[in-house]
Amino acid sequence: MSVVVDGLCRRFQRGGPPAVGNVSFSAPDGAITTLLGPSGSGKTTVLRIVAGLEVPDAGSVCVDGRDCTRVPVRERRVGFVFQGYALFPHMSVRENVAFGLEARRVARGETRRRVDELLSLVQLGEFGDRRPSQLSGGQQQRIAFARALATEPRVLLLDEPFGALDARVRVELREWLLRLHEKTHLMTLLVTHDQDEAPEVSQHVVVMHEGRVQQAGAPQELYDRPATPFVASFLGGASALQGRVEGGRAAVAGLHLAVPAGARDGDSFRVFVRPRDVRIAPTTGPSRATNGLVERLLRIGGMARLDVRLPSGEAVAVEVSQIELERLDVHEGEQVNVDLAAAKVFLEDYEI
Amino acid sequence: MAPRSFSRRAVGESTPARLVLVGTALAFLALFVALPVAAVFVQAFDHGVAAYFAAIREPDALAAIRLTLLTAAIAVPLNTVFGVAAAWLMSRYDFPGRNLLVTLVDLPFSVSPVISGLIFILVFGAQGVLGGVLTQLGVKVVFAVPGIVLATTFVTFPFVAREVLPLMESQGSAPEEAALTLGASGWRTFFKVTLPRIRSGLLYGVVLCNARAMGEFGAVSVVSGHIRGETNTLPLHVEILYNEYHFTAAFAVASLLTLLALATLVARRLFGGAGEPP
Numbered sequence: 227m228s229v230v231v232d233g234l235c236r237r238f239q240r241g242g243p244p245a246v247g248n249v250s251f252s253a254p255d256g257a258i259t260t261l262l263g264p265s266g267s268g269k270t271t272v273l274r275i276v277a278g279l280e281v282p283d284a285g286s287v288c289v290d291g292r293d294c295t296r297v298p299v300r301e302r303r304v305g306f307v308f309q310g311y312a313l314f315p316h317m318s319v320r321e322n323v324a325f326g327l328e329a330r331r332v333a334r335g336e337t338r339r340r341v342d343e344l345l346s347l348v349q350l351g352e353f354g355d356r357r358p359s360q361l362s363g364g365q366q367q368r369i370a371f372a373r374a375l376a377t378e379p380r381v382l383l384l385d386e387p388f389g390a391l392d393a394r395v396r397v398e399l400r401e402w403l404l405r406l407h408e409k410t411h412l413m414t415l416l417v418t419h420d421q422d423e424a425p426e427v428s429q430h431v432v433v434m435h436e437g438r439v440q441q442a443g444a445p446q447e448l449y450d451r452p453a454t455p456f457v458a459s460f461l462g463g464a465s466a467l468q469g470r471v472e473g474g475r476a477a478v479a480g481l482h483l484a485v486p487a488g489a490r491d492g493d494s495f496r497v498f499v500r501p502r503d504v505r506i507a508p509t510t511g512p513s514r515a516t517n518g519l520v521e522r523l524l525r526i527g528g529m530a531r532l533d534v535r536l537p538s539g540e541a542v543a544v545e546v547s548q549i550e551l552e553r554l555d556v557h558e559g560e561q562v563n564v565d566l567a568a569a570k571v572f573l574e575d576y577e578i
Numbered sequence: 579m580a581p582r583s584f585s586r587r588a589v590g591e592s593t594p595a596r597l598v599l600v601g602t603a604l605a606f607l608a609l610f611v612a613l614p615v616a617a618v619f620v621q622a623f624d625h626g627v628a629a630y631f632a633a634i635r636e637p638d639a640l641a642a643i644r645l646t647l648l649t650a651a652i653a654v655p656l657n658t659v660f661g662v663a664a665a666w667l668m669s670r671y672d673f674p675g676r677n678l679l680v681t682l683v684d685l686p687f688s689v690s691p692v693i694s695g696l697i698f699i700l701v702f703g704a705q706g707v708l709g710g711v712l713t714q715l716g717v718k719v720v721f722a723v724p725g726i727v728l729a730t731t732f733v734t735f736p737f738v739a740r741e742v743l744p745l746m747e748s749q750g751s752a753p754e755e756a757a758l759t760l761g762a763s764g765w766r767t768f769f770k771v772t773l774p775r776i777r778s779g780l781l782y783g784v785v786l787c788n789a790r791a792m793g794e795f796g797a798v799s800v801v802s803g804h805i806r807g808e809t810n811t812l813p814l815h816v817e818i819l820y821n822e823y824h825f826t827a828a829f830a831v832a833s834l835l836t837l838l839a840l841a842t843l844v845a846r847r848l849f850g851g852a853g854e855p856p
Binding site: 277278279299300303304305306308310312313314315316325326329374376377 | 766
């Protein structure tokens with residue numbers, strides 16, 4: 227099963243900005259596709275339109291080559307896992323999982339067998355008689371998965387499935403989702419704002435911002451070749467710097483970087499550089515592009531994060547390993563040599 | 579014991595202040611609640627148990643009881659269906675005029691019941707808007723049972739909607755949406771998912787609605803015409819008995835309404851005002 231979304235538009239308030247404006251992408255068969263974007267980017271609305279919980283003002287949704295834009299929710303055969311799980315609080319775990327089977331009038335014996343099978347699939351076989359409120363967040367989430375899978379959906383839709391869980395449970399559940407996917411190969415569409423989650427669980431990522439698709443592709447491709455300033459700044463939490471084109475090169479922080487084709491002298495541009503891509507060295511060593519002042523140094527686990535103020539007044543975030551930091555022997559309030567050679571350059575009018 | 583004394587010192591008042599506060603509250607309750615309730619029963623049994631039951635078994639009293647039960651039996655189910663439907667509409671959909679509708683639901687609470695009764699006279703009475711048509715059809719609304727039912731339904735319609743609406747708004751619609759994605763029909767979703775979640779609020783709304791439907795005086799008094807044995811409800815019957823100096827009988831019948839009030843309080847304890855946590 228593949229999902230192809232074409233020209234989706236949805237506006238919640240007349241005259242207001244569209245929540246979703248002309249969104250098109252295709253989610254390949256048998257893979258996990260991630261819709262990645264900050265909150266308010268319209269990704270959940272797209273997911274709800276695919277599920278049939280929301281009707282688009284324009285555009286179409288095709289599942290497996292067939293247009294199902296006007297097919298009512300209950301006939302779409304999608305499994306939807308809601309952000310807050312949306313379990314039925316007044317039913318036991320078993321009743322929750324059996325709900326969809328009963329709604330589809332599956333025979334009682336068959337229902338019992340399916341529920342047992344699903345509860346063991348999500349490793350919660352012994353919790354069948356409990357109420358959802360008696361389970362932990364991670365367990366509730368797995369029940370939500372089991373309930374969605376019970377009706378053998380053609381497509382699995384996940385809305386921020388790990389958003390409300392603590393970090394350790396989140397990592398466990400991501401791995402669990404990957405194993406589950408290996409078993410079922412169910413076409414899955416996952417919505418998240420967490421840029422670390424997208425490459426970990428999916429082969430295909432669609433980045434959204436302000437109701438539009440910014441870029442779609444394999445996670446590594448987006449990371450290496452961001453197509454828009456937004457993707458460049460969003461993935462990897464890059465710092466942004468301003469500059470101007472001089473002599474056909476982008477002059478920034480003492481460096482001259484290659485600029486996109488069509489740039490003229492005097493054009494202003496923006497540069498995005500990820501903390502891990504910045505090289506720093508002691509000022510005593512061989513000279514690099516420019517010097518900067520270490521304003522703040524924060525140690526987080528095995529990593530160190532530095533805020534470096536450049537002579538232009540702009541700040542650049544730098545991330546190095548603890549080992550690297552000790553080797554460099556850099557401290558707060560000292561000058562360091564900064565190399566931004568890995569920065570991505572975007573002309574100002576690139577911004578849509 | 580240590581934590582308890584600590585919390586007392588932290589948030590509590592000094593002993594004299596506490597005694598004054600508790601004493602005031604108790605005195606107020608005694609004066610305005612306990613004393614009147616006790617007075618009703620003392621007066622009712624003033625001439626003995628036999629006189630009490632005779633007053634209740636009197637034909638006009640029985641007719642009033644029957645009419646009150648009939649009115650409640652029509653008004654309460656109507657308002658239950660209306661209240662749930664209105665709350666569902668207002669909590670699940672955003673549409674032009676939604677706020678106006680929310681305000682209109684409260685109208686019967688903000689209008690004096692006497693005015694509510696007058697509205698029905700003006701609409702259905704002989705000189706009213708629909709009066710001519712109704713007279714031709716031979717249907718009697720005002721000064722008859724239909725008028726009483728209409729007025730009671732009008733006055734009591736906010737109770738269920740008021741109890742259910744906040745519950746539905748706070749719970750959100752995610753479980754209903756989940757039910758739909760799982761292939762459930764609209765009715766199945768309503769009975770299996772929506773209704774169980776609003777059950778406590780709904781029951782309490784129904785109990786309150788019933789108490790008011792049986793106890794309503796003002797609106798019913800205007801439309802009833804006070805025809806003994808025909809258009810007298812319990813509260814109207816109490817008034818007539820009282821005005822005719824049948825104090826024991828008046829209080830005996832009144833004690834029935836008081837018992838209803840006490841039953842309502844018990845029901846409140848059982849169902850609570852709020853729903854189960856979402």
